[in-house]
Amino acid sequence: MDTKKIYPRYMMIIPVIVFVIFFVLPSTIGYAYAFTDWNSYVHDVSFVGLKNIIEVFSDRTVPIALVNTLIFAGAKTIIVTVLGFVFALILNRQLKTRNAIRTVYFIPAIFSALVVGLIFSALFQTRNGTINLLVQMFGAGKIQWLGSRWTAVFAISIAEIWRNLGYAIVITLAGLQSVSPEYIEAAKIDGASGWALFKNITLPLIMPTVNVNILFSLIYGLKMFDLVYVMTGGGPGHDTETFGTLMMNEMATGRYAQSVAINLVFTVILVIVAVAYQKFSERWENAE
Amino acid sequence: MKKRGKKIAALLISTALAAGMLSACSGGSGDAKKESKKTDGKSDGGVTLTLYGNADDAAKPYMKKIFQLYEEKTGNKIDVQGLDASNFESVCLTKFQTGDIPDILMHFGGYSLDAYNPAENFVDFTDAKWVDDIADTSKAQTMRDGVVYGLPFWESSVSGCFYNKKIFEEQGLKVPTTQAEFDEVCQKLLDAGIQPIYMAAADSWPLLYQFGMDPIFKDGDLLEKINSNQTTYSDIPEMTSLLEWYKTSAEKGYFGKDYSTDTWDYSSEVLGTGEAAMIFCWDTWFDTDYDSESYDYTSDDFGLMPIFMGTAEEGTYEGGNNSLLLVNKNGDKVDTATEFVNFCADPENYNEAFDGIATTPTFKGMTTNKLSSQYQGAEESIAKVGNPSIANPEIIGFSQNDGGKCIQELLVGNIDVKECLKLMDDERIKVATSQNVEGFK
Numbered sequence: 001m002d003t004k005k006i007y008p009r010y011m012m013i014i015p016v017i018v019f020v021i022f023f024v025l026p027s028t029i030g031y032a033y034a035f036t037d038w039n040s041y042v043h044d045v046s047f048v049g050l051k052n053i054i055e056v057f058s059d060r061t062v063p064i065a066l067v068n069t070l071i072f073a074g075a076k077t078i079i080v081t082v083l084g085f086v087f088a089l090i091l092n093r094q095l096k097t098r099n100a101i102r103t104v105y106f107i108p109a110i111f112s113a114l115v116v117g118l119i120f121s122a123l124f125q126t127r128n129g130t131i132n133l134l135v136q137m138f139g140a141g142k143i144q145w146l147g148s149r150w151t152a153v154f155a156i157s158i159a160e161i162w163r164n165l166g167y168a169i170v171i172t173l174a175g176l177q178s179v180s181p182e183y184i185e186a187a188k189i190d191g192a193s194g195w196a197l198f199k200n201i202t203l204p205l206i207m208p209t210v211n212v213n214i215l216f217s218l219i220y221g222l223k224m225f226d227l228v229y230v231m232t233g234g235g236p237g238h239d240t241e242t243f244g245t246l247m248m249n250e251m252a253t254g255r256y257a258q259s260v261a262i263n264l265v266f267t268v269i270l271v272i273v274a275v276a277y278q279k280f281s282e283r284w285e286n287a288e
Numbered sequence: 289m290k291k292r293g294k295k296i297a298a299l300l301i302s303t304a305l306a307a308g309m310l311s312a313c314s315g316g317s318g319d320a321k322k323e324s325k326k327t328d329g330k331s332d333g334g335v336t337l338t339l340y341g342n343a344d345d346a347a348k349p350y351m352k353k354i355f356q357l358y359e360e361k362t363g364n365k366i367d368v369q370g371l372d373a374s375n376f377e378s379v380c381l382t383k384f385q386t387g388d389i390p391d392i393l394m395h396f397g398g399y400s401l402d403a404y405n406p407a408e409n410f411v412d413f414t415d416a417k418w419v420d421d422i423a424d425t426s427k428a429q430t431m432r433d434g435v436v437y438g439l440p441f442w443e444s445s446v447s448g449c450f451y452n453k454k455i456f457e458e459q460g461l462k463v464p465t466t467q468a469e470f471d472e473v474c475q476k477l478l479d480a481g482i483q484p485i486y487m488a489a490a491d492s493w494p495l496l497y498q499f500g501m502d503p504i505f506k507d508g509d510l511l512e513k514i515n516s517n518q519t520t521y522s523d524i525p526e527m528t529s530l531l532e533w534y535k536t537s538a539e540k541g542y543f544g545k546d547y548s549t550d551t552w553d554y555s556s557e558v559l560g561t562g563e564a565a566m567i568f569c570w571d572t573w574f575d576t577d578y579d580s581e582s583y584d585y586t587s588d589d590f591g592l593m594p595i596f597m598g599t600a601e602e603g604t605y606e607g608g609n610n611s612l613l614l615v616n617k618n619g620d621k622v623d624t625a626t627e628f629v630n631f632c633a634d635p636e637n638y639n640e641a642f643d644g645i646a647t648t649p650t651f652k653g654m655t656t657n658k659l660s661s662q663y664q665g666a667e668e669s670i671a672k673v674g675n676p677s678i679a680n681p682e683i684i685g686f687s688q689n690d691g692g693k694c695i696q697e698l699l700v701g702n703i704d705v706k707e708c709l710k711l712m713d714d715e716r717i718k719v720a721t722s723q724n725v726e727g728f729k
Contacts, residue, residue, distance in 0.1 A: 040721040147548035238693060239702070
């Protein structure tokens with residue numbers, strides 16, 4: 001062990017202070033407001049116990065938001081990870097246009113959610129939308145993509161996947177490039193086939209990278225807000241609400257404490273999912 | 289020694305970084321203070337007044353004109369800070385909550401002004417000279433609890449049902465005067481392959497259900513009861529009629545096939561090409577927003593008639609909604625801000641600002657404005673069945689957007705009329721309870 005790289009503990013004092021002041025304290029104080037009647041109309045904030053939390057669980061839009069959030073996160077995680085893996089394998093080959101293709105796939109990742117949302121809103125528009133024009137070319141009728149729950153969830157998921165695929169490709173590609181060619185050479189000498197090479201050498205070695213991809217996709221998928229806000233505003237009705245849009249709605253009516261209460265419940269769900277996945281992936285990696 | 293030196297250097301760099309970060313945080317406010325002092329002084333070009341308003345509302349030509357006139361005549365400056373139109377209320381309220389209160393606020397008034405605690409925060413203009421000059425139709429909007437808090441200074445439009453006169457003529461249709469006649473007109477248009485009403489339901493606010501509610505709540509007693517939790521929407525039969533009208537109109541095809549994804553952005557196109565024959569809207573829209581140059585039908589091809597939503601047999605119009613100018617009574621520049629409002633209320637100045645602008649007069653002395661052709665064509669009918677804007681500004685907890693979302697749910701079939709009314713009540717009561725309104729506590 002290189003003991004020169006182990007710094008004394010007091011070197012942690014300033015980072016810890018900064019972390020506590022700028023993250024721990026604001027978060028804790030912020031979440032405490034979930035147990036008060038803080039809103040834009042009251043001047044003296046008072047403690048109301050679990051009233052707001054109970055209200056969150058009795059709100060009919062929360063189960064809708066929960067299901068939508070899980071669908072967005074699940075669809076994004078699975079599709080982005082799988083496609084990211086496939087495209088990374090292709091882009092890891094010695095193609096002449098490799099760098100150009102890599103850039104093209106990464107471009108959507110640099111667009112803001114607003115831009116992506118507006119692009120896909122236009123594509124999925126019922127009137128004059130490109131997707132409907134294509135659908136009509138095949139003789140089908142116009143589809144109101146953003147006018148009902150499941151088609152809207154589908155359209156938003158497509159936009160989110162398009163926006164995030166570039167990241168997944170880059171991360172997986174980095175993992176693939178870190179696999180030592182010597183392992184591959186040795187396996188080939190031992191007579192390993194292409195599938196055996198992939199299954200026994202490449203996949204186990206890049207599993208930590210894939211896990212990072214999955215975890216990022218899962219967490220950012222659960223935090224889905226911006227594209228929903230731009231493309232449907234949570235509608236029609238409350239059909240495409242997520243926790244993010246619910247929080248925004250409460251904020252907009254000046255019910256700040258209720259907004260924080262939704263945030264608190266959501267954070268707990270987020271932490272449970274992240275920790276559960278971490279445990280699961282640890283076991284997975286160890287088994288490999 | 290070398291190791292110790294490294295440690296000290298690291299510690300110094302960390303401390304310097306932290307100090308730099310903290311000083312960067314505080315530096316802004318210090319500069320702001322300096323800037324504020326600088327602009328406060330009259331030595332270098334007068335006082336700068338900060339104005340918060342909905343970005344769209346504050347950017348109207350007559351607003352720009354009055355700011356320009358004021359700046360030219362006084363040497364003072366108006367620093368207009370336009371807040372995001374769709375989140376204006378929440379952003380502005382948050383600013384107030386954190387003590388960030390401007391010298392002048394532009395606000396639509398009504399019950400939502402209560403969240404700003406007007407008695408504590410805004411100048412009482414009840415005894416101002418200009419109060420008597422305010423048109424009777426705008427006066428109620430300027431007050432809370434009998435106190436005048438703001439000067440109405442914006443366009444005053446009349447909302448109703450706008451119809452394509454040429455299409456009506458071609459189809460041999462007469463302007464309806466009853467709900468039954470209106471339904472008949474819709475059916476005839478539909479049979480002729482023309483979409484009767486353009487309803488941009490995807491945006492929720494263009495459902496404009498408050499138009500149908502004005503006749504219900506014009507009786508002050510019912511308004512008082514709903515605002516003290518003695519009755520609910522579910523208890524009012526006309527509210528059921530209103531929602532049933534939306535549901536049956538959508539099912540019959542009066543809103544077209546794509547209403548659930550139709551947005552307000554397409555209004556000009558759909559009306560201009562004659563795809564739809566009617567729209568619920570306000571008259572100044574045809575002057576300021578409708579794209580006459582790009583389509584077959586120009587704004588003059590549209591007439592105004594009452595809205596029929598199942599709540600008033602002879603239909604209804606909604607009177608003007610005006611934006612108010614309110615002055616922060618606790619600010620350092622309260623006198624200058626009050627002078628600005630008095631400047632805006634001067635007939636010479638408001639007549640110059642509204643010269644050629646299509647609006648009904650907000651002031652009795654307003655003479656340079658013009659009336660829209662639609663308004664002029666329907667003046668008699670407006671006088672007969674028109675109502676002031678009641679639901680939006682007066683019902684505590686009313687939200688055009690939240691209620692619109694409930695109607696969206698009704699239209700997509702997630703809920704029935706009864707459930708929709710309950711949902712609208714729940715949303716309204718949630719806000720009223722937050723406000724600790726008597727009867728909701």
